[in-house]
Amino acid sequence: MGELVDKIKGKVNELVGEAKEALGDHNDDARLKAEGQVQQVKGKGEQIKGSVKGALGDNI
Incomplete structure (x- = not known):
């Protein structure tokens, strides 16, 4: 679930x-x-975090 939220x-x-x-x-x-540029970078980082959680499981 954390993956989707991130x-x-x-x-x-x-x-x-x-x-x-x-x-x-x-x-x-x-x-x-x-x-705005900084916020976009933050957003991309959150999406990567979600992808990592999806690959490794939400319990990281």
Whole structure:
């Protein structure tokens, strides 16, 4: 179950990060754009964590 939760949280973070990056780019807000990029990386990490849990089992 933890695998699915991590993957969903990761995808949500990626999508929110993409939106922040686009909004920051549109409004010439470098801070918001950078925040969005960081959030996307965090989301990708959560998805990888979910994949590892799926491969090794949720009890890690």
